[in-house]
Amino acid sequence: MFHLRLRTLISWSRRRFATTLVLATLSASGLCLAALAAVSITVDRDIGERELRRALDVGSELELLVDLHLAANTDFLKGVGSATFESRAWPIARAVMVARAYNHLDALLADSPAAAEKLAELRRLSGEWPKALQDAAANVALASHGTAVDSGRLLLANASLKSIMDILALLRSDERELIASMQEKAQSQILKQRIALIVGLAAGMLLLAFAASSRHRSALAKNAARIVADEAQKRFSQYFDQHPVAMLIFDVGNGAILTANAAAQRQYRATLEQLNALTIFDLRPAEEVANFRLDLAGYVQSGAGSGAGGIRRHRRLDGDVIFVDVSFHLLSFGGHEACFITAHDVTAHENAKEQLHLRSRALEATRDAIVISHLSCGSHRITYANTAFERLTGRRVADVLGAQTQAALGWDRAMPETGSLTHAMRGNVEASRLLKMSRSNGSTFWSDTYVGPILDDHGRVTHSITVLSDVTERVRHQEQLKRQALEDPLTGLPNRLALGELFDHAVRIARRNGDRLGFIFLDLDNFKDVNDSLGHAAGDDVLREVSRRLESSVTPPGFVARYAGDEFVVLLPGRSQDECLAHARQIATLLAQPMKAADATVVSVASMGVAFFPDHGSDAETLLRAADAAMYRSKSLHAGSIQVFDPEIAAAETARSAMVKALGLAIAKNELFVLYQPKICLRTRRVEGFEALLRWQSKEFGLVNPAQFIPLAESTGLIVQIGEWVLEQACRQAGEWARLSPFVVVAVNVSPVQFERSDVPAMVARVLERSRVDPRNIELEITESTLMAPGALPSLQALRRLDVSIAIDDFGTGFSSLGYVRSFMVDRVKLDMSFVRGIGCSRADEVIVKAVIAMGQALDIRVVAEGVETADQLDYLIDNGCDEVQGFWLGCPMRPELAEISLMQSALAPSIA
Template identity: 40%
Template sequence: MNRDGRTRLRSTATVVGTLFVVVLEMAFLTGVWHLGDGVHRQREAAAAFSAVATSVASGSATPDALTRTVDGLARAGVDLTPGSVGATAVDAARALEAAPGDAGALATLRVADAALAEELAEASSARAWLAFAIHAGLLVGVSVGWFAWFRRIVDRHRRLERELTAQRVVDQRERRLLALVQNSADLIVVIEADATISFVSPSAPAVIGRTPDELVGQHVKDLVGDEAPTLLALLTDGRQGDQAVRLRLTRADGRTIVGEGTLTNLLGESTVEAWLLTLRDVTEQHELAEQLSHQAFHDALTGLANRALFADRLEHAISRREGTLAVMFLDLDDFKQVNDTRGHSVGDRLLVVVTDRLRSVLRSRDTAARLGGDEFAVLMEETDRAAAEQMGQRILEVLAQPVSIDGVSWAVKASLGIAFADTRSSTAEDVLREADVAMYWAKEQGKGTLRVFDAAQHAVTLDRLTLQNELVEAIETGGLLLHFQPTVNLRTREVTGFEALVRWQHPSRGFLPPNEFIPAAEESGAIVALGSWVLAEACRAAVELQAPGARVTMAVNVSAQQLCKPDFTAEVAGVLARTGLDPTLLVLEITESVLLDDIVSAAGSLHGLRDLGVSIAIDDFGTGYSSLSYLSQLPVDILKVDKSFIDDIVDDRHAATVTLAILEMSRSLKMTTVAEGVETSEQAAWLEEQDCGRGQGYLWSRPVPFAEARALVPGGAPRVDEVRVG
């Protein structure tokens, strides 16, 4: 039964029920109204009997009248059973009728008549109170009933009002929703349980270029095309609630758009019993997101992967690899000159050419990246060492071909390092760092070359780096010490001076000679701090080595980095002032290579030192490009002949001839000559015969600590050819 039928049935039942209750109430009230009628008749009969009985007592009534009144009492329902008040009254009346003057019968009659009247009055009063109670109860019952019924009617009325209000709201919302659907820019599609389309919003022409009539009744695959398996899988899954979807739809004009929205399961909703698909066109946002993603992970200039994307792909390649994986690190040689001379625009164009050439030789599955500036990287998966090295050589060959930009030809060279990840223990960071290290090895051995990372060589490099860091700490904490090797007058065999030589008592490596840590100091730049420490300590020791009647010099080696310092002359002056050493007793030794690297700057520094009174010595003379021209330009006081010539002066005529030439040149330039590395008395005798002047070597003493050096100073000490040290 529908809602209207139920309403009519409820109204009819209400009317019939109301009529029934009214009739029943009227009948009940009528019964209550006549509830005291019997007692009233009894009182009338009793009054008639009382009047007749009185007449009988006076003798004016007839016996028939008394009989009739007695019958009236019986008909009225007065209790006349023996022993009752009514029976007593009747018996007294009949006795008085028989003896009209009997006073006893008259008294009995009066008492019985009064008792009967009182009894009937009480019965009448009881009936009245019963009627009152029934009326009151009925009134209360009816009032409560009508109140309850009215309350129910009111509640029902209010419920109907609420339902009507809610229905109006629902209708309003439905109309509003319909208006929103009709005017929504989103595509709204209702899909039945069998995957057919039952509704398409009017926005369909704007979104996909097709009208709703073309789609309603069609299978959903007619709407989504190639995305049908994805959508059908969601429909089959039957998941409750909203599901986010992103589908590619083909418009009627053939253009593909990206739709994003929700798929809602409303099969359980009785008013819908279908799927609701809502899509909005997010093609522009999708394309923008792809552009931003591409920009975030690709180099803007070359279009290659950037460092972040390369690291991510390398990480994934290492995690899933089988076999050998190679990483190349590529750096363009002298690229800075292009930017400095022709500008960054030309440099950028050159980088684009390099990128194109890289792409031309790499495999399709290889990943090339620009890490920054002129640094590139290449990831090769599923390769071997030979193929990777061959690819690296091919890259260098292709890049080496000249590039013409704005009529200017540029020769592009690059240094390339290769590292391999052969084990699961390798990480992306490790492999990339190893390729970077190999690239720097390639730069060191010559530009435009290739090097493969070698773990053993890297361990040596790391050891050298560790040594450099430890050396800096040793300089700061006093972990170094000086040994002193004497310089001897070849004629008198007396000590004329010392050369300060640094030593390092390493806490774990033991005693280290200079050739094991000086190169590391020069590479790291710690040579400047080391040289400053040696200079200060040597000058302090020189002051302590002076003896009465004997003035010994102190020779200190100076590196190129020290000599190039603008304030080096001021530093030397400061050390001399603090230690109190006579400047004429300080000899600064400089190698030929240091002088020839920048002779102009060297000349300026040396003249400043000479003005202080310091002597200048050329160490290892003859091993470089010896030339009278630079000797004539520089304030040099001493030439130290390299040991390589002294070793063979006795047995080799050529060595002897070269040494004689150096000695003659030194004398002609009025310089003092010191022969280094003298180890035999024959060498010393030959040098003395050739008037060399001074010598230095193991023949007289090895480098010794300060206490032993002090014992070698003239002035009470024995001759050095009589005392062997070390």
Template identity: 40%
Template sequence: MSAQPPPSSRRALTAFLAVFALAALCAGALIWTLEQQDRAQQRTQAADMAGDHVQALQRAIELALSANNALVALVRQGRGNVTQFEEVGTQMLPFYPGIAAMGLSPGGVVKQVVPRQGNESLIGFDQLNDPRQSAESIRARDTGLLTLAGPIELVQGGLGVVGRQPVYLDGEQGQRSFWGFTYVTIRLPEVLAATRLPQLTERGYHYRLWRVRPDTGEEQTIAASTPPPGADAVGRALTLPNGQWTLSLAPAKGWGTPAVLALRCALGLLFALLMAFLARLLVALKAHERGLAFQVAQRTSEIQATQQQLRATIDAIPDPLFELDIDGRYYSVHSPRTELLVAPAEQLIGRNVTDVLPALAALSVMDVLKEAQAQGWSAGRQIVLDLPGLGATWFELSAARKSGSSGAIPRFILLSRDITERKRSQEQLLLTAQVFDQSSEAIVVADASHTIVRINRAFTRITGYQESEAVGQSVRLLTVAESTPDFDADAVYARLTQEGHWEGEAWGRRKDGSTYPQWLSVSSVRDGNGCATHSITLFRDITVQREAQDRIQRLAHFDPLTELPNRALLAERARRHIADEQAKGGTLAMLFLDLDHFKNVNDSLGHRVGDILLVAVARRLQSLLNPQDTVSRLGGDEFLLLLPSASAAHAAEVATRLLTAVAQPFQIDPYELTTTLSVGIAMYPADGDSFDTLYQRADAAMYRAKQNGRNRYGFFTADLEARTARALQIENALRRALERNQFELHYQPQVSLATRQVVGAEALLRWRHPELGMVSPAEFIPVAESSGMIVSIGEWVLHTAVHDAKRWLDMQLPLRAISVNLSAVQFRHPQLPEMVTRCLQQAGLPARRLELELTEGAAVDDPAAALAMMDQLHDRGVRLSMDDFGTGYSSLSYLKRFQIYKLKIDQSFVRDLDDDANDRAIVSAIIRMAQALGMQTTAEGVETDGQLEFLREQGCDEGQGYLFSRPLPADEFEAYLRQHLRG
């Protein structure tokens, strides 16, 4: 009985044979596909090469045949009679290489030929009746198309083709008649030479140029290699008149490459054998794997049991446990408390401690690993980590080197024990010791019998006692017995066991016997049973604090410059004196004093001289008062004087003395300064029964004195109160007018006096208050200027005016420009040019359409600043006019330098033009001056035809006033412009 191969060997052999057959089949299919692709590529290349030669042959034949066109033109030009044919033909032949002869055949019979020599036998040749050429000649005559005959044996000898072109002539009556032929005889070898067919043989190809005879249908070989190509050749056709030629090519060595085919077959066989061998190995490997699988499963169960036991041991460790190599790379991480890890465990594996830990902590870990590498273990090193949710957390590191095979990278088990609570306790103890020793307050610890057991540094610094001198002494050493009404040392320490704490002020005694104020705090310390075991006494020297309180008290009630009582102290004294006068029915006076033009001293001589002058004034005022009187400085150059038990007459007498005394010169080296006072007086109880009321009314009386010329005094009166109340009411209402849309603009037209046409308008601000009604600009504009609100109000006026002007200009209404008034406060504002530009850009109004009007006072108060502001506005394209010209003070030297476009003549001069010769002279002079300076003029307040006529005669450019129109609201002014547009 023969031996059978084992099952595994039979499966391997079967797999070998099956895979070999399949791989061989795939390789064969691939080789066949590649061969087909190579043959297709070769045939394409051969066809492209044939096409190149065919194109060259076609160009050569077409060039030769084109000579017929020239001959036809000669015949038609001579209307069938060509007398100089030989001469013309001889000149044409060099331009047509390959032509053996060209001729004319009237009626189909050759009459003329070039060259004649060698072609004499062609004269008289009848092309229509010749057996060989009659068919093609008749076809050419009947179709009227060029025909090509041949290849044929030429009379001159050799093979050639004949190109024949029929010629038709137009008769006198427009009919066409056949005249005959023009023909050219082409030597075929010369034409074929241009196609370079022999080069195909040099390139390894057989070729054949052939055609199908149109009369017999047989193939005629025109040119061919030796041997010619076979039936599998590729070809390209050449289309010629009356026929088609074909050039066929085939490789001399046949299609395909046998060497490549053999190589491919060898590679395919090798591939099939290799794949079969791999299949056999795979089957054997699978059998081996099944044998190993059982062994692995058995060992795995043993390892799992060991791992479970090890995991139980590791899980019992509460601190993070890591396995690292000598380079600090994590291999495993274990921690039952994941919050103690700087990152999740899966993110740590494979990373280095230097990548995940702070630099200092990572350096400590690496030091631990190096120490464990050197001696097998390391312990005691500490690190701190800032963990999310836990904050600063301290760890104590312990590491041990794992045993492993020699040559392997060393690994270590690192245990990181959380010692944060222990560390905090240590830090707390250290901090407590540092606080105790470094505290700025003295700390004394005494036992239950009040004997000192410990002191800190501050105790020695404050008292002078060293620790050796104080320890063992009684705490009564610290204070002077019964030093304050609230402190009795014996009583305090006796009650300490019951109350547990005492705090208050006492007097302390130093080692040198001196005393000092101290703030004392005493507390008892009890054990777990509530029994007092120790006392802690804290105290500090409050000498500096006492002095600071005294200084603060003085600063709170006295002016630091003049050392006069300030307003707070004066108010306190005033309330006390008012109460006294009220009780006895008496009177008192309050005087508000303000130095006149004190700002000039500060601006010209500096604040240091100004402060010295204020001190000198304060001393002079004090020297004139009685002891019961009080003079205080409110701030700046303002003083307030309180005269208790004083009548109005006494107050006036005091005010007179003050005015006289202050008016005397003050010698402040190196200056002799003179100043004056403006004094306002308010009386109790006539003008008020409180300090605030008397203060306000004395202030109002002082302002009245300033308005009346300064260096005088004035009493508060009822009409002054009314004016003050009205001004306050106006100011309060004005603050909300803008946001409540209470302002509106009226427009007064400006008219050309020459044409009576509207050329512009002046925007005039109006305030319509729901309770106050229409408030006059003369009343609220000064309030707006003094309060600073004129800036925001002025911006609203400009913004509204330019938007209205833009709307009217877009409507094509007759308006050249809009004028807007500027107050002195606005004109001095540094942001005025930017505000004007912003408003113009937002409205889309050109700058030349805006005129800004300013008063003389605004321009000449600070001429240099005015010039700079005017230059900025002028550079932005805005025009400037001077309003109310002639009513203020203008320096003509500045006027000629100002960027002024127009002067507006004040209505006070225009009003009496009909009756007052002086006004006529002034107005005429203003107009002449403006003309000389290149400025325009506008007269305000024009109300009569007489005024209009005079102004026109004097050359005034424009006018505005009730003669033309009163100021109109925006909608009415728009209607006014529409009316003038229709006019």
């Protein structure tokens, strides 16, 4: 029995030992498998991390190069045209960063020949681009609204930058594909290794369970399995959390974001808790969500497992939209059917691409035609032209490709500027010229044309660029301005400015040939009467007809010019004094022929002064002054006479100039004073007012006759200043006399020149405000010609609003109608003294006087007769109902103190009304 039991025990022990041995062997094998899986995970992770880190480093350096080039381009645009371009576009710090980036990329891409070749080309282009920027900046033109960059050079610089960006985009695309492939491979490898790890651990655990009798071995196996699993999970978490590219995992069913790494939290500006509260659809713009849902469902159903989503728009938590390059992988995560995505932020790159695209479109859409030609065998033939070329020249781009540049552009070979541009192209230098060019339909246009060479990498000229800017309107405008500047718009004759140029040219020729020049200065004697009586339109007709007649009398190289107003100049080269005087008489005969003006017949008479080169001067100013002085002498003698300049005339002109100078200083020297002539009411026989009359007591010339100095003041414009001074004196005096007689009125003459050259209503308002006089005590006397001048009505209405009285002076000498008198609502008309002097000796003058008085009574306008010098004249005016009289018979002009006595005596005398 014992032996039987012993054999049984031995047999059981042997079977137990064999089973234990088998279990131990299998357990060891499972643990070895798990250990190998863990080691494989560690090794593959280290290798993958090194490769991924290299790829990410390459991407980071490429991103840095994109940023540096875009920043340089931005600084170029900011600093273009300034002296600081060099330091702005490529400062030393930026250049050093570019160099470091290229050196680092050389090391990182050393094992990839294709990438290294692209990098070498990129380094070359990057070195040439700053030179293109420098060239464009050096040719900036200043403009009224800013700066204008040469579009051709900017096009070349932009093309260089685009080439740089294209190569950078290719390298970045290669790296993104490599990263996506590495991520896919790493995820697949990790998945397989984790399965192996799990299988090995499971086998080990199962077999160890069968070896429960060996507790210490079982505990050891469990601890080893837990350590390996924890280490794998820890390394995966580190890879996910520390990865520099944004990563997210979301549920493919409802889109809920399950987790996101730190890079994703930074990229979307949200915490993990905030992202966990969102769905993947919340990261897309609202208008793209529907299509994204369809795409996602398609990916899941296709079973593709992983792929590249391309460039997509994502929305940050703060609402900003960014561009991301997306890759995805479908997997199980935490019991969810999920999708793992990487979202690399490429916003800067996409924005840069968009900017480059916009710039290219802008240059293509520029109004300037841009042509690039290839230099071959000494000939330039077109290889490129933009769309503006077709619009500007009318020639199709396809028709001119390969054609010789000058012929295809339609340059006018007769212009010397064309030859200079052709020479510049052949000499490979820059040039810019204004060219007249032809379109395909035969029409012409003006082009501001630029040509310049294009160099290759070795500094050799391979192409040329031509830029055509249509400046036709500018040229036409300049020509029009030149014509307007040198041509009288009314007559078409050369004006005063052109006269100087024409005369200087004629003097140079005469001096070279030893010839004489005759210089005739003429002034129409009766032109003011034409303007006053027939109006300015008739005056314009006369000036045009006079110009035509003068031109018909002169043959080139002689010419006629309109100097000013009714003054003309005739230049006669190579004529003797007798010939010039004969020509002047011929002009007088031509002008004496009747001419039509505003349905009236006019006969013009001109006073002429003649001067000669070189006898009376060697320059235009001297000769003009001599002829002008001679003309004034002829005018002073009698209308229509002709005078040749002589020293006596020069002395008179010198005296006239001295008098003008003294008159300009008369106010400051207190040489001007005002006399007052009383105006008597015939109904009451009392003084109702005075007329202010200007006088000049010159320390140099003595008491100067008003008939002498007032025309001087009008011809020089001094009358504007003097007229305001006279009004101020009269207002001050009227204010003092109003205390004695509240209804006294002081009348002041307003010169037609003063009315024409200044704002009379504004001037009167200023003087009234300064003097504080009642406007009803002031009357302004205005001539008929001033009344009828174009634009007079608004000024007269403005004066009426100031409450001053208006009187028409010298009434009856012009052509103002009763309608004019009534429409202007004047207070008085003053009969011209020439009619008053005719009383008793001219029946016609008496009829006119009687008619004017009757008109005044009918229109309720007071009539004043001036120049009353006899008792018969006064009696006639009383008998016919004249309202007021003025003249030496009743009172001469007097000093203010005597006028005041006259006013007081009149106020005390009994009225006979």
